[in-house]
Structure formats: C-alpha cells, structure tokens
Amino acid sequence: MKNIVWSDLQLFLSVAREGGLSAAAREHDASPATIGRRMLALEQATGRPLFVRRQTGYELTTDGLALLAKAQTMEASARAIDDWLDAEGGRSIVRISAGTWTTNFLAENFSRLWNPDDAFRIAFKATEAKLDIAHREVEIGVRNAAPQNPNLAARRCSEVAQAPFRARTASREARDQWVAISSEDIATRSARWLSTQPGVSVAAWANTPRTLHDLIRSGVGKGVMPCFAGDRDPLLERAGDLIADLREPQWLVMHNDDRHRADVRIVIERIVDLLSAHGPLLRGERPM
Missing domain, CATH: 3.40.190.10 (Periplasmic binding protein-like II)
Structure with a gap:
C-alpha cells in the first residue's frame, strides 16, 4: 500500500457508497472539493481509474469495484480492532x-x-x-x-522473609510433619530449600503454592511460606524461626x-x- 493511507480509503468507501462527493463530504466534515482532490490523489497513487465522473455523481469503474472489495475487507478488520478497544473502554x-x-x-x-x-x-x-x-x-x-x-x-x-507455618489447630502428630511442593513441580527457592533438608518427613505434596497453603491450613503439617502470607492468615502460626537462607x-x-x-x-x-x-x-x- 505504498503511498496509500487508510484515511484516503475511508473517504473512497464513502464516495463509493454515496455515489458522489457531497454526501461523503458531509459525513467527514470536509468540502466536496477536498474530497474530490483526495480521490484524484488516490487514483494517482493506485495508477488506475477508480471512478467515472458524471453530472449525476461518481460511478465506480472495474478497478474501482475491485478496490471497493479490498477496502471493505480492511474496514471490517479495522472495526474488529475498534470493537476490541471499545470492549476495554479505550483504556x-x-x-x-x-x-x-x-x-x-x-x-x-x-x-x-x-x-x-x-x-x-x-x-x-x-x-x-x-x-x-x-x-x-x-x-x-x-x-x-x-x-x-x-x-x-x-x-x-x-x-x-520466610518461615515455617502450621495451623493453630494442628494435632501433635501433624506438628512434626511437613507438606511440600512435589519434586517435579519445584519452581521456587523455598521449595528447593525444603527438598535439601535432612530428616524431613513429608505427609503430603502439592503442585502449587495455593494447594500448599490449603494443606497447611487443614492441619496436615507445617510448610514454608513467606511471612507476609503466613502472618496475614489468622488460622496459621509460625512453626519455627525465620529461615535466613531464604x-x-x-x-x-x-x-x-x-x-x-x-x-x-x-x-x-x-x-x-x-x-x-x-x-x-x-x-x-x-x-x-
């Protein structure tokens, strides 16, 4: 589309649909003379005659009809973009x-x-x-x-900072058990840290931090959590000191x-x- 801009094609669509310059000029708040010059420039850019100019209006040539079909396709694509933007409120x-x-x-x-x-x-x-x-x-x-x-x-x-947390209502047996992220799902430093600790008895594994949290809350065992998460949960308490390595x-x-x-x-x-x-x-x- 060298030397052809979308605004000229929008004017072309209006002229083609209205069959003349006056109605297209009113639609785009421009003068008929300005629209006429833009259509002449579009013909020069395409190198093809797009209109037969008559006293009764503008009639599309064969090339004009071909361009109309292509411009309508572009217009539909542009409308989809406008709809997408409008769906987000333009934000x-x-x-x-x-x-x-x-x-x-x-x-x-x-x-x-x-x-x-x-x-x-x-x-x-x-x-x-x-x-x-x-x-x-x-x-x-x-x-x-x-x-x-x-x-x-x-x-x-x-x-x-991170620390081990457990449910306040956890049983005596559960207080010595851990819940951990399964080895195939480890993606955080805290999960890797626990996997390297000796003598850890794991009661249950989770594949996501959200499930880990649910298991800890349910009293299954203790688990490592960021303090800003564990300390905000009234159902949890710390089960040990801050973990310096984390x-x-x-x-x-x-x-x-x-x-x-x-x-x-x-x-x-x-x-x-x-x-x-x-x-x-x-x-x-x-x-x-």
Whole structure:
C-alpha cells in the first residue's frame, strides 16, 4: 500500500457508497472539493481509474469495484480492532507478573493500585515462572533478583522473609510433619530449600503454592511460606524461626521503554508505596 493511507480509503468507501462527493463530504466534515482532490490523489497513487465522473455523481469503474472489495475487507478488520478497544473502554492494560503469594497480596490491596478514575486497567499474571519482560509478555514483574538484560530496568523495593507455618489447630502428630511442593513441580527457592533438608518427613505434596497453603491450613503439617502470607492468615502460626537462607530482596522489573509510559509509571509508584508501607510485614517483623 505504498503511498496509500487508510484515511484516503475511508473517504473512497464513502464516495463509493454515496455515489458522489457531497454526501461523503458531509459525513467527514470536509468540502466536496477536498474530497474530490483526495480521490484524484488516490487514483494517482493506485495508477488506475477508480471512478467515472458524471453530472449525476461518481460511478465506480472495474478497478474501482475491485478496490471497493479490498477496502471493505480492511474496514471490517479495522472495526474488529475498534470493537476490541471499545470492549476495554479505550483504556490501556498494565500487566503485572508475580508469584502466587505476591499476586495474592497485591490483589488483596488492589484499591492501593487502581481506582475507577484511572485511564488504565490492571491484569495479573500469577505464575512461579518468569515471563519475558524483554519481549513484552508483561509490563511489570515482581522478582527476587535484579535483571541482567540491558533492555530491562529495575527498582529494589523491600526484603522478604520466610518461615515455617502450621495451623493453630494442628494435632501433635501433624506438628512434626511437613507438606511440600512435589519434586517435579519445584519452581521456587523455598521449595528447593525444603527438598535439601535432612530428616524431613513429608505427609503430603502439592503442585502449587495455593494447594500448599490449603494443606497447611487443614492441619496436615507445617510448610514454608513467606511471612507476609503466613502472618496475614489468622488460622496459621509460625512453626519455627525465620529461615535466613531464604531471605531475599524484591525487585520491580520493567522494560526500559515501557517504564516511561504514564500508566506503567503510575502502577510502579503505587506498588513501591504499597510494599514500603508493609515493609515490616514483608521482613517478618510482625508475627501474629
């Protein structure tokens, strides 16, 4: 489509449907002379006559009919894009990637990250895997390490502590048992740490942190959780000291270009403020 722009094709569609310049001019709030010049320029760009100009109006030539069919296909595609944008209320989307525990914490404090007047929406991507921020799978990632890719930027937010937790109502037998992530599903440092500890008696395995949490809550045994998750649950209590080997920083990671987007910048600042406000909870300084 060299030298042909979509706006000219939109004018062409109007002229073709209305059979003349006047109605098309009213539709696009332009003068008939301007529409006529644009149609002449379109014919020059295509190198083909598109209209037979008569006193009664504009009639499509064979080439004009062929272009009409192609332009209508483009119009349908453009309408699908418009519908997609309208479905989101014309708002942009900021995607946040984080692990299960962090996503749960952010979702619980959603009102600190978004309000109805914002010109964007938020989409959470809860996963223990690291989505590719460099290739824009998400706009913001909450990570436990600074990125090495030069196309990525990062802000250090807070430290996160972890400890063993158990149900307050756990039986005496269950207090010595563990629940763990199964070996084929290990994706976090805490799961790997427990798998290397000697003398661990595992009562049940889970394949996700959510199921691990459910097993701990049910009194099956104790398990390793971030303090900001375990200490927020009134049904749980700590089953041991903070695990020094699992203390780690939290980083917000974003694409060097995307971090300058107004919507992404706002969400970054709000996440930083939220994590800073809950620093003692994240660092394990507020056991229930």
